[in-house]
Amino acid sequence: MSFTLNPDYSDHPLAETIASLRTYLEGELAEYEQEHELHPESRFDRATLQTVWKRSHELGFYGIHLPPELGGRGLSHTDLAILKEEVSASGRVLSQSVLGDMGGPLRVGSIFRFATPAQIERYLLPVVRGERACCFSLTETDAGSNVRAMHTVATPEGEGWRISGHKVFSSAGPFADFSILIARMAGEEEAYSAFLVDLDSPGVQVVEGEVPLSGQHIESDIILDDVRVEPDQLLGEAGQGLKIGLGRVTTNRLLHCPTVLGQVRRALTLTVDFVRNRQVAAGSMAQLQSVQHTLAEMATDYYAARSMTFDALAALDRGEAIMPEAFMCKLFVAQKAFSIVDSAMQLHGKAGMVHGSEIEGIWRRLRMFRMLTGSDEIQKNGIAKALLS
Numbered sequence: 123m124s125f126t127l128n129p130d131y132s133d134h135p136l137a138e139t140i141a142s143l144r145t146y147l148e149g150e151l152a153e154y155e156q157e158h159e160l161h162p163e164s165r166f167d168r169a170t171l172q173t174v175w176k177r178s179h180e181l182g183f184y185g186i187h188l189p190p191e192l193g194g195r196g197l198s199h200t201d202l203a204i205l206k207e208e209v210s211a212s213g214r215v216l217s218q219s220v221l222g223d224m225g226g227p228l229r230v231g232s233i234f235r236f237a238t239p240a241q242i243e244r245y246l247l248p249v250v251r252g253e254r255a256c257c258f259s260l261t262e263t264d265a266g267s268n269v270r271a272m273h274t275v276a277t278p279e280g281e282g283w284r285i286s287g288h289k290v291f292s293s294a295g296p297f298a299d300f301s302i303l304i305a306r307m308a309g310e311e312e313a314y315s316a317f318l319v320d321l322d323s324p325g326v327q328v329v330e331g332e333v334p335l336s337g338q339h340i341e342s343d344i345i346l347d348d349v350r351v352e353p354d355q356l357l358g359e360a361g362q363g364l365k366i367g368l369g370r371v372t373t374n375r376l377l378h379c380p381t382v383l384g385q386v387r388r389a390l391t392l393t394v395d396f397v398r399n400r401q402v403a404a405g406s407m408a409q410l411q412s413v414q415h416t417l418a419e420m421a422t423d424y425y426a427a428r429s430m431t432f433d434a435l436a437a438l439d440r441g442e443a444i445m446p447e448a449f450m451c452k453l454f455v456a457q458k459a460f461s462i463v464d465s466a467m468q469l470h471g472k473a474g475m476v477h478g479s480e481i482e483g484i485w486r487r488l489r490m491f492r493m494l495t496g497s498d499e500i501q502k503n504g505i506a507k508a509l510l511s
């Protein structure tokens with residue numbers, strides 16, 4: 123093996139898939155984005171995204187990780203991570219729509235295994251086909267890391283429930299047809315359930331919430347006012363909602379790492395190109411030893427973060443419990459990714475500090491990763507708990 127920013131997968135069992143994925147990202151998808159004048163902070167409309175979901179499905183990428191009975195190819199976590207890193211390293215604005223992160227099968231995550239056959243038919247298979255989209259709603263204004271503080275409540279009514287509450291920061295909310303939503307069970311101590319809530323139900327409002335640092339418009343608030351849900355919209359067993367919701371977050375926190383590593387690879391590639399071409403008083407920036415050392419440190423951190431991620435993914439594929447490792451990867455990858463892209467920005471000078479430059483966009487998105495799917499501190503709590511228990 124030899125370190126490179128453009129891995130050669132020609133001997134990999136997925137070689138053909140990776141080659142056609144790269145062709146799609148660099149060709150058809152790049153042209154589509156140009157034609158629609160898309161940039162990361164565009165307000166995407168559903169039709170623009172859905173065209174990509176459906177095309178990616180047609181090409182066999184959308185939901186590729188799912189088992190064959192759900193329309194996928196049953197990829198291992200490691201193989202899925204390779205594809206995730208590739209789409210992310212492409213720098214495409216719509217990269218998150220190719221494998222199904224943006225409201226698609228990857229957003230559903232491991233929740234498939236809790237769904238009944240009827241729920242799979244009604245909710246999940248249309249998502250796999252790119253016909254419907256979903257979001258995941260756990261966080262509230264006063265309930266982030268401490269999810270148990272949530273106020274959204276499900277009150278029994280006949281066979282079903284009525285849900286009221288206010289969820290914030292549901293990614294893919296603006297395009298979603300339904301939410302996998304966690305609510306507290308009225309009248310019960312510390313009991314939470316997961317529901318499949320149709321976002322066109324009477325009493326539901328999907329509104330634009332606060333715009334995060336990324337400047338993207340892909341999150342929503344979901345306000346529920348006495349929304350009726352039927353028993354067949356309960357996901358898993360009543361009272362198991364946090365187990366289902368947080369279980370999804372645990373797998374997702376590891377699976378977000380290759381996406382982040384792809385963005386780091388993109389930042390490194392852009393930086394190597396930049397320093398080769400940028401002339402300073404001493405000549406090409408690439409000839410300066412201080413620049414070379416900075417690049418060397420960035421690449422070494424990327425290699426370390428990537429190695430530990432793929433090590434944990436391999437353990438997950440062997441069926442091992444990887445809770446502390448997932449916390450460690452999320453912590454290390456998030457911190458190193460941000461420090462690498464901060465160096466990339468430094469090396470770009472003013473070119474990296476203007477709105478719209480690719481580097482500053484990556485810098486802002488990677489800063490957020492130190493909070494999303496659990497903050498650095500929450501990862502440290504998890505690691506320490508495993509060590510001390």
Ligand SMILES: Cc1cc2nc3c(=O)[nH]c(=O)nc-3n(C[C@H](O)[C@H](O)[C@H](O)COP(=O)(O)OP(=O)(O)OC[C@H]3O[C@@H](n4cnc5c(N)ncnc54)[C@H](O)[C@@H]3O)c2cc1C
Pocket residue numbers: 258259260261263264265266267268290291292293294334341490493494495496497498499500503
């Ligand atoms: C762009 C974006 C997208 C998001 N997408 C989704 C989504 O799709 N669905 C969803 O449900 N949520 C989503 N979230 C919410 C995200 O998961 C929360 O922001 C995150 O869990 C942290 O919660 P908080 O922001 O309320 O911070 P808080 O929990 O209030 O934390 C504030 C600070 O206190 C620290 N802290 C809190 N508790 C502890 C502790 N026990 N020990 C040590 N330190 C602690 C934190 O680390 C942090 O530094 C998203 C957020 C953003 C910004």
